[in-house]
Amino acid sequence: MDRREFITQAIPERRQKQDFSGMARTITGLSPYTGPWTINEVRHLLKRTMFGASIPDMQYFLSLNTSSSVAELLEQINHPPYNPPQPPLNNYDATSPDANCPFGQAWPGTPDTLAPVSTVGARRRSLKSWWIGLQLNQSRSLREKMVLFWHNHFVVELDTISVGTYNYKYNELLRLHALGNFKTLVREITTNSTMLKYLNGEQNTAAAPNENYARELQELFTVGKNANGTPPYTEDDVIAAARVLTGWRNDLSGGVNSANGFNSYFDPSRHDSGNKQFSTYYNNTVITGRSGAAGATETDDLLDMIFQKDDVALNLCRKLYKFFIYYEIDAAAENDVIQPLANIFRNSNYEIAPVLSALFNSEHFFDFLNMGCLIKGPLDTCIGLLREFNVQFPSASDLAAQYAQWDRMRSQGSTLQQNLGNPPNVAGWPAYYQEPLFHELWINSDTLPKRNQFTDRILTSGYTNLGTTIKVDVLSYTASLTNPGDPLQLIEEVLALHYSIDVSVNVRNHLLSILLSGQALNSYWTTAWDDYTGDPTNTSYATIVRTRLETFYKYILSLSEYQLS
């Protein structure tokens, strides 16, 4: 299904505008949260800031308090200085032999091989698989969730870029600055080779200006649009910004080799050295035209001018809010959360960590009314489940299978309408911006059954690839719980681990009837579980508990409640 079709199908006609009237809303702001620190708060924090809340992570953060948990997630404590992960490896030699990089070696930095089989597609897949692997194996950090946030913010559709290393360097940049300085990130992304290709910056010359990046820089990346959808800047500002940015190019546009390490460079001969006049929105700023290598510094002037606008911080804080809290920002939230957050952002010279720290430490974040209201995105659903149930992937020693299984999960996210590396367009995934439904766009009559098919399958047959199978091991997962022999305790613990909102007595009774196979006595489950743990190699004992647990978890993961975090 193409994106347009998806969107039209997803929006029910009955509702053109969301109605929040009469609904309980928050009155909390950014004061630090000082309430209880229980499984409810930890689960809320982890499900929002990481991909799923695994049992070991929950136990770990329960032993900390709120502020040190947030500091750890921001890598301010208990983390070594950031060190980039090992780059993606050649996992594709069997189908696309790579003359420039042997099997098992990192391919970024080497040219793509074009013959006999082009490695461009294989490297792209390798990169995306590797990215999924980083999400699955994330440390106790916000970084991977923020990489996804920035990917959705500074969109590049990797499938449109045919230089493997460019794509890698784009990803590397987002990850490096994920918790760093926003202004630095904007400066870097503006002249990033991948972005120069994606938004035609490399074709933006004095003789033939291309306004594509200059527009998105303002409309999407920085100042954004007003609440009514109109831009605060003018069309002339777009033209002037495009002229400022003329001259940036990649050394071999469309090519696959690079003489200077796949970096962009500034070509003064293509730069428009005239003065650039901006509108009253930018206080009638004139950026003085410069020739020669100095022309590149106009880019810094442009960003300095843009970052003078209050709208930059407001736009970013609203976007963070919608990503991490809820898509509806009412007047109270705007006043008590967004405005003060934007002040923090500006006062810290656009450092990202202080904003996130204030947000995740706040009463507002832990407000009961902000719990369980976020519809999980597809990647959050898939990666979160795999992490929460500790699904084992092939090890690095079986590289081809490891990447193949990572790719399988990437493809699963894609089936659910979130293809990592390929947002549908420069605005990102509609669920993060499209009024009035926002996150509700993830759930429609096509995707909801597919979410259930995924959870059913990962619990039963699993996914087999190159001789390996990934699936939930319901027996070992259940054995890791506190007291699985007590069916009531098992139910409560699993609900507390996986659900952000409570369920009815009927649901609990139904779960019990699954464990008891409709029998009346809880002890029948206890006996079955004890039989199994007493003799784990007995196939009959194992099958008895496994079939019931599979049905049990299938039911839990199929309920509407499970889609919320």
Add this chain to the structure above:
Amino acid sequence: MKRRDFIRASVPATLLPGLINGFSFRAFAGSPLIQSLAAANVTDHVLVLIQLNGGNDGLNTVIPLDQYSNLANARSNILIPDNLVLPLSGTTVTGLHPAMGGIHQLFNDGKVGIIQSVGYPQQNYSHFRSTDIWMTASDANQVLSSGWAGRYLNYEYPNYPNGYPNPTMPDPLALQIGSSVSLALQGPAASMGMAISDPTSFYNMINGIIDPAPNTPAGKELTYIRTVAQQSQQYASVILGAANNITVQSPSYPSAGSNPLADQLKIVARLVAGGLKTRIYMVNIGGFDTHSSQADAGSTTTGTHATLLARLSEAVKAFMDDLSFLNIEDRVTGLTFSEFGRRIKSNASLGTDHGAAAPMFVFGKNVEPGILGNNPQIPVSVTTSDNLPMQFDFRSVYASILEDWFCVPSADLNNIMLNNFQKLPIIQQGLCMPTDLHQLNQDAGINLISNYPNPFNESTYITFKTSGGHALIQIFDNEGRLIKTPVDGDYPEGEHKIWFENENYRSGVYYARFQNGSVQQVRNMLITR
């Protein structure tokens, strides 16, 4: 003219349903003349499975009056007074628990068959394990991961769920009402059934009611998702349509909520009459695990077991009345089963412990009425460990129903039951007509994997269709053991063929499981040597 009307009209009434000159009616009905005239459509045939969770005490359900004194020695504290046992027509030695007036009447009307002492060799006394054995139709020492009904549905609709629903089969293959989809409906790859977890959720579904949610952002999103869930339930609209076709049902049912089994069966009748082509319905009633207070002290005709049997009997009777009321009696056969019977000797707490063989009831207009088998023999002196031996293997019951009600050719029964079982006269003969429906079902949906020849001895070709990317074919034996992975790699979009060789595998059923992206399909292969 309807088939049954024809039979009624052409046979003197006095000869029904008994014997014609010593030939039983079923032999008459099975004659080629009747077969050719009775153009039964096998799609019509519906099977309703009633699970009695907990292990029903067969000896206090179907009571062997000729064993009464020995029975009195073994279980005096729960024994039903012989003068209160309901006598069954045509026999003086067997009767029913006095709470079972409805089934008693149905029996005397020729609409119930009783199969004595059904079980399996080497009885397992665990509820869970024995339930799984009944659901999967495995041997006592064999662990199967698919259910017998699921294997049947996979045999009949091999492409399911790929390309379903479709015009040939627009409806769920099986529906479970009152709990999650059971193991019985699990096919070799996919579950073949859908669950309506309770009657309330069924009524919510047909009335578009969404469970209440709190007036918070989380509640708002929950309601949104639930609404989509209800709308996107694959079969919601056909179930809704069928339910809405029936606005009046028989008044025989007890009031809603007073008998959960009757509530479930009422839904089944409504959906069958409303036009669903669904083949199998599963319903259940729990509480039969009567270790204590099975009967009230001093009043053995009341108590837990009496209440349960009364509900069972009342529900089945009302259901049968409704089938007649709705004019679908010809299409429905039902049976009861429980994971085991109970011990011959009662315990001191007015109850019985886990036992072995027990009777099954089959009901419907097309069942072979009467009692199959003999009364169990009760020893003079019974110890606590004594159990009733089985007379019939429960898998013979399943196999006979598959053959005579679902019209599976006897040659194909092995595919489903994984073994040969005795054929029992449970369903009247002559209900299976040659039709092209089986072939239509075979072709319905999207076929992704097939093999030829099948059955095979030395080797077979496996053909599969991929939509590109990674493709996998695994061969499993009937116990789910992976024996070979002939395909595991990237294949271009299109049809591919591989040669699969029998590397000394034993005879039997094998499953070729195909996986490509998010789709999977399983094909039965039969190796004969």
